[in-house]
Amino acid sequence: MEKKEKKVLVADDERDILEIINYNLSNEGYDVYTAKDGNEALDIARKIHPDLIILDIMMPYKTGMEVCQILRSSEEFRDMLIIFLTALNDETSHIKGLESGADDYVSKPISPKVLVSRVNALFRRIHKEDGKTISIGNLTIDPIKFVVTVNGNDVTLAKKEFELLYLLASKPGRVFLRNEILSLVWGQEVIVGDRTIDVHIRKIRQKLDLDCITTVKGVGYKFNLH
């Protein structure tokens, strides 16, 4: 990935997990730092100011939640992204996690691919603040104003529609599998029916009145470059 490298701090007391995450995120072009307990995580976070911290909840000295709360209480870390990583997949800890200020929540065992997608998605979401407007042909997608323009006419998309279109348009030509779309737009915990994606795709096609999304049967959808 050729954008400016994002710093990611990963904190987990299991060495294997650290290694796997480190390997995968590094491969994606992130600048990865690791910590093996809560205190070390705090130290490193204060030193390097990562863009994202992936925190295991169960760690020696300080739990991930404690680390999160401590950081969030300080002004300078208020905007930092935090993902919780945990074996607890019960609803209680999920809610506590999000209440304590996490941006996302991934439960173990995790597939490296899912984690990477989540991380990318999170940065993409944040990236909206960078004003990364996508322009392809006579179509403009402006995530700041939340506006899509076709041939100069503004089109209003609903949130999910917008996110879906933005995802596809973010990598024109590339096929997104239905699973990928689900986990990137809907999130991995959310379970929705099979036809949900189709219906949203349809609404987008209808509203844009443009032939810009191609169906790849049995595979997924892609934004097409004309």
Added chain:
Amino acid sequence: MEKKEKKVLVADDERDILEIINYNLSNEGYDVYTAKDGNEALDIARKIHPDLIILDIMMPYKTGMEVCQILRSSEEFRDMLIIFLTALNDETSHIKGLESGADDYVSKPISPKVLVSRVNALFRRIHKEDGKTISIGNLTIDPIKFVVTVNGNDVTLAKKEFELLYLLASKPGRVFLRNEILSLVWGQEVIVGDRTIDVHIRKIRQKLDLDCITTVKGVGYKFNLH
């Protein structure tokens, strides 16, 4: 894409080791089978076609290396992953192990976690190899965009056609047996008739309008390099 569980066969004559590995790999989501000697390993391997075999070198009836060599001499097992597991950590057996076609080599006593990491890493490595764009002459096969280009013109292939072409083109010149094609494109649990492959091959030839797939009568098909 439905994440099909990877099948792992573990062969070791020590029951404890089998249990520990079984437990840990199962926990990681692998579909684990066990064998307690070389012969049994061969039998099961032929029956279930595992994605990975973890072979103890010292086993009754047949050593791990023998098993490995026997399997690797057969066309259909050529691409199977093999990890050797052994108490011998001297250089000699290491080299022999890799020479006989192993993909990795772990020496006892091993920590289950290390083994799990190795296994994950191996699958990750393999997984990396698909997703790469193949370019041969004036033909391009891009599995990310799901597009085949011939002389600059995009050609639309259906999923199975695409997968079949991608498989053949992944190793140009190499003959793929009908069995191999079936198990690699269709999966070994799916049972389809003999003519299915022919029909798909035909469609590919027709759509590409290129003489790039050669029939090797009585054997299989191969992608030919001109």
Added chain:
DNA sequence: AAACTCGCTTACAAATTTTTAATCGATTAA
């Protein structure tokens, strides 16, 4: 409260892919 919007589901129609089956041709073996 009534009217809307959004996200999702359902049920069915439509389109496409995949498989089967039947037939033909070429090559090989008896």
Added chain:
DNA sequence: TTAATCGATTAAAAATTTGTAAGCGAGTTT
């Protein structure tokens, strides 16, 4: 030469996948 085998070629059936319309319920707005 005659069978027999194997693959090629079709057409059509079967299976799968997607498109579409309609509608529900929660939450908002008017």
